Amino acid sequence: MELVFDTYRKQVNESIFLIGGNAMDLPFKDCSFEYTVVKNLLHHLVGRTRRESKAFGKRAVEELMRVTKTGGYIIILDQYNRRRFFSAIIFYLTLFCSIFSISFESFGWGKNVIVSFLTPVETRDFLTGTGNIDIVMNVENRLELSRRWRYTLLMSNIGRLVVIGKVKKCE
Ligand SMILES: C[S@@+](CC[C@H](N)C(=O)[O-])C[C@H]1O[C@@H](n2cnc3c(N)ncnc32)[C@H](O)[C@@H]1O
Numbered sequence: 001m002e003l004v005f006d007t008y009r010k011q012v013n014e015s016i017f018l019i020g021g022n023a024m025d026l027p028f029k030d031c032s033f034e035y036t037v038v039k040n041l042l043h044h045l046v047g048r049t050r051r052e053s054k055a056f057g058k059r060a061v062e063e064l065m066r067v068t069k070t071g072g073y074i075i076i077l078d079q080y081n082r083r084r085f086f087s088a089i090i091f092y093l094t095l096f097c098s099i100f101s102i103s104f105e106s107f108g109w110g111k112n113v114i115v116s117f118l119t120p121v122e123t124r125d126f127l128t129g130t131g132n133i134d135i136v137m138n139v140e141n142r143l144e145l146s147r148r149w150r151y152t153l154l155m156s157n158i159g160r161l162v163v164i165g166k167v168k169k170c171e
Contacts, residue, residue, distance in 0.1 A: 001026070023060040028067045031170035036064045039077040042123065046095070046114045050088050053116035061126035065133065070170045073136070074127065075162070080140070081117035082157040090154050091116045120161050133165035 002008045005020030012018045021027045023041055038060065045056035064074045081087045094114040097103065103111035120140050127133045142159040149155045 024056060024063060026063045026067055030066055031069045032067045034069055034072045035075065036068045036072070037075040037077070038064060040079065042076070042078045043080075043115050043117045044113075046091070046116045050091050050116060053091065054118065054122065057116075057118060057123075058126050058129075062130075065127075065130065065167060066170075068167045068170060070167055072167050072170070074133070074165045074167065076123060076127070076164075077160070077162050078123060079117065079143075080120050080123065080159055080161050081155065082119055082159075083153075084119060086154045086156070087117040087119075117158070120163075123161065124163055127163065127165040132168050134168065135163060136166050137162065137164035139163075 001019045001021050001023065003022055005018065009018060019027065023038065023045070042057040042060065045060055046053045047056055068074050091114070094109070097109070098112055098114050101111050103109060124135060124138065128135065140159055140161045142157070145155055145158070
């Protein structure tokens with residue numbers, strides 16, 4: 001499922017059935033799927049503040065819980081930043097750059113990309129917060145960055161995580 005449906009429709013593999021829609025308001029009935037996967041999305045769900053961005057991530061995970069059957073699995077793959085302070089700086093910098101159409105190509109930082117990284121704990125808490133999910137897998141891989149990024153400190157402790165939660169009961 002994709003928010004910017006028209007852009008991705010042209011790229012998608014013929015065997016994939018792509019649906020347009022918002023991850024925070026999934027166009028599916030309750031308890032529809034045995035497996036739901038969200039990959040590289042949560043840090044792109046951004047609001048006007050960090051708090052609002054985090055609320056959007058929580059909302060997206062709640063939607064996954066709503067549409068996943070009892071005994072089904074929710075699989076979250078995302079990038080994390082362990083340093084919340086630096087994530088906040090990155091968020092407001094990317095927001096500022098987006099508003100004023102500034103890009104830093106040498107950092108691979110496009111002018112229309114705003115990111116709000118979460119910590120692994122924050123991501124897992126979205127799943128465990130309701131008490132209705134058992135975490136069955138949790139893997140974190142720290143990423144080694146190029147020197148130019150390391151010197152900024154902003155991304156000095158980032159990585160990728162995979163969290164799989166099993167739904168105890170879909171209501
Ligand atoms: C970094 S890409 C990841 C794409 C794909 N999941 C992957 O891993 O290759 C993030 C995608 O999320 C989409 N997106 C952003 N906000 C969304 C939302 N609220 N609902 C659904 N898709 C959204 C963006 O348009 C973009 O295509």
